[in-house]
Amino acid sequence: MCHACVIDSVKRAMISRRDLFRGAVAGTAAAAAGIAGTTSAFAATPSKVVDLTYGYDESFPTYFGAPGISSDQRFNFAEHGFNLKVLTVNEHTGTHLDAPLHFSADGASVDQIAVENLVLPLCIVDIREKAAANADAELTPDDLKAWISANGPIPDGACVAMNSGWQDRVSGDGFRNADSDGVMHFPGFHIEATQMLLETNAAAIGVDTLSLDYGKSGDFKTHYAWLPAGRYGIENLKSLDQLPASGATLVVGAPTHKGGTGGPARVLALL
């Protein structure tokens, strides 16, 4: 059983478009006429996929500041007839997952996250206004209450994502935003909001910054509260501004290397 907001998110569109579907489904008679086409058992219907994933290379900002990936081209087309690289990757690079194991002794590794929790309702909490005024802003219980007031309860199995507007800074030093003492300043989840979400059945939290905790956190309170509880996190999301606060379905391409504490993941939102 997945949290089938895929269904809900397209239901509304479909109800209004139902007449368009009639006659669009071809039977085997039509099939016999050709090997390809737009009419088939699959209706070619308008929808939308929003990519929440950064492309990344050695220049992509990382929490510790060092490059998160390097590659070694072992075969090249000119010499060998094909291209192939071996990558060296810090698990916590680019748009990536934090598995429970990242901040626990024996929590679930990234390959052990239940597949049912990889297709989930996406709730987007917009804190751009206060983050623009204060780089140390946090997503608080009041922000969650405002979302709930406008959109209804947090759905079971949801991912609650913070949109702080940080994507506008990704190309420069402003993404890490370290001061002269090396302390970073970017938004994250306040521990009290994290605790509030632990009272729900949300499966994941996500941020558009480098960490679930805000940058100046010295104690990783949100990581230590959320991940050992068997929930997971997603860091460095982009394009949350292209989605509604409620109604999108997230598909999280969690990596499957065994025993991983996290890893780069393709994250797509379906509308």
Added chain:
Amino acid sequence: MCHACVIDSVKRAMISRRDLFRGAVAGTAAAAAGIAGTTSAFAATPSKVVDLTYGYDESFPTYFGAPGISSDQRFNFAEHGFNLKVLTVNEHTGTHLDAPLHFSADGASVDQIAVENLVLPLCIVDIREKAAANADAELTPDDLKAWISANGPIPDGACVAMNSGWQDRVSGDGFRNADSDGVMHFPGFHIEATQMLLETNAAAIGVDTLSLDYGKSGDFKTHYAWLPAGRYGIENLKSLDQLPASGATLVVGAPTHKGGTGGPARVLALL
């Protein structure tokens, strides 16, 4: 515009269940009563997610035979308070993508595959019977014609996947199935089937074996025909037997490291 078979695949279920939806959508009045619940703007509706992705470690079979991944634990919970690893990964390990760049001088890298081609109709061609009798079996034009006869034309933007039953061999040497001369024997796409699919608008082909070409191929004809045409491949799919020949929607979690020739990918099928 994505190939919204998400919509089609759930449409049929939804039409019969529509009455269940009525009244299941809570408004803001109900929302004010609590922070969490199953009633919300997201309807909690039955659906199915099938994971087509292997978990993998250094023991997972690879084309060249050498381990495809190793890891270095840089931080551990007992000593540092958190766990973090750095991975060294051959791009073509586990369930993974072949980007056009893999077999071309300047084709699209894995991060450049259009997001619209990552959510796509899945067509499964079952060749298990002949593959059980002959490890050198190939998916041929006749197999495609049989699929089309039963299911209709190949949808635009589809992924056409071969189910050879090879997943039953994944735990042993039978997956690579190398003979005494080191020549491997496993099924793949025949070049003529590949050419037939190039006449359609299929976006991808997939296999449940180590290579798009059959194991004893010395010339990689299918790779050289398919990938430089701007299409992509998926290798080492599992659990295709849990899906219908037509009707599932594939979501392909293509990695986004820049310039990649491919990479491990989470692949999920939605029904």
